[in-house]
Amino acid sequence: MQCDYHDRGLCRSCTLIDQPYALQLAQKTAGVRELLAGRGADTRELEWLEPVPSAEAGFRNKAKMVVAGSAGRPTLGILDPRGRGIDLRHCPLYPISVARALESVARFTGELRLLPYDVPKGRGELKHILLTVSPDDELMLRFVLRSDRQLPRIRENLGRLQDELPGLRVVSANFQPEHKAVLEGSDEVMLTEQDSLLMRVNDIPLRLRTRSFFQTNTRVAAALYRRAAVWADRISPSRVLDLYCGVGGFALHLSAPDRRVLGVEVSRGAVAAARQAAADLGLAGRGPGSARFEVGDATAWDAPLGGAPDGGDRPVEAADLVVVNPPRRGLGAELSARLERSEARDLIYSSCNARSLARDLAAMPSWRAVEGQVLDMFPHTGHYEVAMRLERR
Secondary structure (H helix, E strand, C coil), X not given: CCCHHHHCCCCCCCCCCCXXXXXXXXXXXXXXXXXXXXXXXXXXXXXXXXXXXXXXXXXXXXXXXXXXEXXXXXXXXXXXXXXXXXXXXXXXXXXXHXXXXXXXXXXXXXXXXXCECECCCCECCEEEEEEEECCCCCEXXXXXXXXXXXXXXXXXXXXXXXXXXXXXXXXXXXXXXXXXXXXXXXXXXXXXXXXXEEEXXXXXEEEEECCCCCCCEXXXXXXXXXXXXXXXXXXXCCEEEEECCCCCHXXXXXXXCCCEEEEEXXXXXXXXXXXXXXXXXCCCCCCCCEEEEEECCCCCCCCECCCCCCCCCCEHHXXXXXXXXXXXXXXXXXXXXXXHHCCCXXXXXXXXXXXXXXXXXXXXXXXXXXXXXXXCCCCCCCXXXXXXXXXXX
């Protein structure tokens, strides 16, 4: 992929961009396999499926832009080592719809003379612009501000931006008052009636709220969910537990008429979005064919799964299939130990860090890795997603 920003030395985020994409994917796949084999994970019987490639450009569904420059001429992008703005609104990683929307947002903030936050001086108001695009080219826009001082001006003039961007569905203002490298704060105000973005993935109507996690590469995420669904259909479980379920991507793809699916997630907003999507699909309830979602810490979740054949509740350890999609740090010792002693016979592990994956597998010796696949969620970088199916020895 050719990138003017990289060629001019303005941005070096895509560390592998000078390599042909086929070579990137081959080396990434080989590196993951070597890393797992060399860190104590038993992968002797593991069958590696063909890796899932990404589009080389236009694949990112979310732009996280630092705002700098001046009130009348803002930059949206990154900061150089001296804290000055480098404008990246035409980065080729983003779809054309995102680039066009960023142009409109930059013009909007400039016309309102919203003062960008000056990191070296620690003053200003507008810190970040966070923009997400759905598969239907609908948009979610979040203004990250130091305070609510400029909120009335944004609210009063928002209609102009909505007229210019007909696909703009969700707009919010997030407040991050501290002078530190944190993307967003804990307080958020909705500026539109609609509070979630419809992310239609494999015909599953996922709902994304403002502070919920979603995979950055929608097409590759769709392949990840399809892979998990194929594995689940082969396993044919009656009870599925999805830990770190987010907005329900895995759980809703794994739902079936004869299954009970439970998703657990610490984010209340994500759980609310997952419940809405389940209701849209007619999956609400507790009986066979249901998908329900609960707020909780995945590492310590110990509530009943529900709907046992004898009419009573059974503990989560009685799930036939467990799905985990932890952050980069992995499952950790506590959850690995619980999975090791659980009654589950099958496990699907989605990981963005082969090092923590290998550590977790080493802590669960009764599990055998049988199938794995590298999915290139992050082209031109050393990052990846690994999906793995495990079963009891």
